[in-house]
Amino acid sequence: MREVFHQSLEDLQSRLVEIAELVTVSIDKATRAFATSDVALAEEVIADDAKIDELAVALDEQAIEILARQQPVARDLRIVVTALRVSASLERMGDMSEHIAQLARLRFPERAIPKGLKGTFVKMGELDVEISRTLTELLRTQDLKFADAIRNADDDVDELHASVFEKVLSDNWKGEAVATVDATLASRYHERFADHAVAVAKKVVYLATGDWHVEEEDIALAVEQQEQLGHA
Amino acid sequence: MREVFHQSLEDLQSRLVEIAELVTVSIDKATRAFATSDVALAEEVIADDAKIDELAVALDEQAIEILARQQPVARDLRIVVTALRVSASLERMGDMSEHIAQLARLRFPERAIPKGLKGTFVKMGELDVEISRTLTELLRTQDLKFADAIRNADDDVDELHASVFEKVLSDNWKGEAVATVDATLASRYHERFADHAVAVAKKVVYLATGDWHVEEEDIALAVEQQEQLGHA
Numbered sequence: 001m002r003e004v005f006h007q008s009l010e011d012l013q014s015r016l017v018e019i020a021e022l023v024t025v026s027i028d029k030a031t032r033a034f035a036t037s038d039v040a041l042a043e044e045v046i047a048d049d050a051k052i053d054e055l056a057v058a059l060d061e062q063a064i065e066i067l068a069r070q071q072p073v074a075r076d077l078r079i080v081v082t083a084l085r086v087s088a089s090l091e092r093m094g095d096m097s098e099h100i101a102q103l104a105r106l107r108f109p110e111r112a113i114p115k116g117l118k119g120t121f122v123k124m125g126e127l128d129v130e131i132s133r134t135l136t137e138l139l140r141t142q143d144l145k146f147a148d149a150i151r152n153a154d155d156d157v158d159e160l161h162a163s164v165f166e167k168v169l170s171d172n173w174k175g176e177a178v179a180t181v182d183a184t185l186a187s188r189y190h191e192r193f194a195d196h197a198v199a200v201a202k203k204v205v206y207l208a209t210g211d212w213h214v215e216e217e218d219i220a221l222a223v224e225q226q227e228q229l230g231h232a
Numbered sequence: 233m234r235e236v237f238h239q240s241l242e243d244l245q246s247r248l249v250e251i252a253e254l255v256t257v258s259i260d261k262a263t264r265a266f267a268t269s270d271v272a273l274a275e276e277v278i279a280d281d282a283k284i285d286e287l288a289v290a291l292d293e294q295a296i297e298i299l300a301r302q303q304p305v306a307r308d309l310r311i312v313v314t315a316l317r318v319s320a321s322l323e324r325m326g327d328m329s330e331h332i333a334q335l336a337r338l339r340f341p342e343r344a345i346p347k348g349l350k351g352t353f354v355k356m357g358e359l360d361v362e363i364s365r366t367l368t369e370l371l372r373t374q375d376l377k378f379a380d381a382i383r384n385a386d387d388d389v390d391e392l393h394a395s396v397f398e399k400v401l402s403d404n405w406k407g408e409a410v411a412t413v414d415a416t417l418a419s420r421y422h423e424r425f426a427d428h429a430v431a432v433a434k435k436v437v438y439l440a441t442g443d444w445h446v447e448e449e450d451i452a453l454a455v456e457q458q459e460q461l462g463h464a
Contacts, residue, residue, distance in 0.1 A: 064309065064310075064313055067299065067309055067313070068305050068306070068309050071303040071305075073300050073303075074300070077296065077299055077300050078296075081296055081299070081316070084313070084316070084317075085316075085320075088317075088320065165413065168409050168413060169409055169410055169413065173409050175409070177400050177401055177405050177407070177412045178401055180409045180412040180413060180416070181397065181400060181401065181412060181416050184412070184413050184416040184417060185416060185420070188417070188420070
């Protein structure tokens with residue numbers, strides 16, 4: 001019975017890793033489609049999002065099945081509830097990729113990235129892809145140093161997000177309304193993508209520490225503790 | 233034991249209703265602050281959001297406690313898991329109110345609602361408040377006709393959301409970049425608020441029907457079934 005149960009938990013974990021891998025593919029394709037106005041690539045991202053949604057629903061069903069049949073308690077219960085929360089965040093990350101791809105498709109054959117912001121969005125896209133890869137490693141290994149790396153990369157995304165508004169609201173912004181709308185939405189989607197990754201990182205920290213209410217500064221603390229305990 | 237258990241479930245439900253009531257107050261204040269550039273009202277919304285977050289965390293802790301101690305199965309298990317999901321959506325709805333209030337505060341003493349869009353945003357705000365009230369009734373009564381009403385009002389919000397972009401991207405839009413940014417973000421926040429309410433409505437329909445994967449068209453069907461069964 002215990003063995004069956006631990007098999008189910010491992011299965012939940014590998015499903016999360018699988019979804020995170022698909023999210024990484026989707027944000028990578030979406031940001032490339034957005035940078036290069038590649039409408040075929042954008043279409044792929046939009047089509048692939050259904051797969052991410054489906055896997056998230058299947059994972060949720062399995063988690064509820066585990067709750068019903070195996071009635072886990074203590075740490076095991078926390079793992080299952082955390083899996084439900086993480087799948088919801090991954091699903092939303094997939095939605096953000098899809099929204100970015102939709103912007104690229106909507107403006108085609110024009111370029112969706114407004115003039116003067118190309119470098120910023122390319123950098124934001126690279127950071128989101130890196131965050132998604134790091135998140136996959138975090139889910140695979142539960143090594144909290146990855147949670148810390150996500151939080152740091154999110155700070156960089158937030159800075160770029162702020163710089164987009166600075167640029168758009170500056171006197172030398174010559175973009176038309178459509179460029180302003182695109183910059184605003186695209187920046188928000190990139191920023192939300194990273195935010196969801198931080199939310200997942202907090203949940204994994206919760207799992208390691210037992211503290212539901214994880215603040216950003218607690219991540220670094222938890223990493224230290226894990227290192228001291230020799231888990232990392 | 234059963235009695236204690238049903239008491240806990242009722243307690244979960246009244247906590248959800250309580251949070252939904254606070255969300256209604258917050259979206260009502262936020263949209264009024266946004267329409268009238270009332271910075272004091274905006275500050276209230278921002279301060280009150282911490283209370284909503286706190287209540288959502290407390291509800292989650294209680295739900296996990298119930299899972300651990302009482303190990304519910306079948307419908308009872310579904311109620312507890314649904315409560316976890318609903319609290320996450322309500323928390324996000326509170327965040328959307330806060331974002332709308334932050335826009336009002338950011339532009340003060342200027343008006344955040346761009347010229348030519350006042351009527352649209354007042355209408356969107358009224359719809360969001362109505363949706364939030366209806367959601368509270370849905371959570372209180374589990375009467376699925378409220379789920380149907382939320383879905384219909386969300387369609388109206390989506391139409392207004394599309395009309396904002398139509399306006400902003402039309403040739404006669406004379407707004408500066410700051411007006412374009414505000415219109416884009418505010419419209420997105422109003423639309424997301426309503427989306428989250430629809431997500432909650434779907435979860436309540438799931439609870440009534442047992443089907444996890446609720447599509448929008450399933451809500452109307454479930455209402456019909458509930459009416460035929462004489463529950464409504």
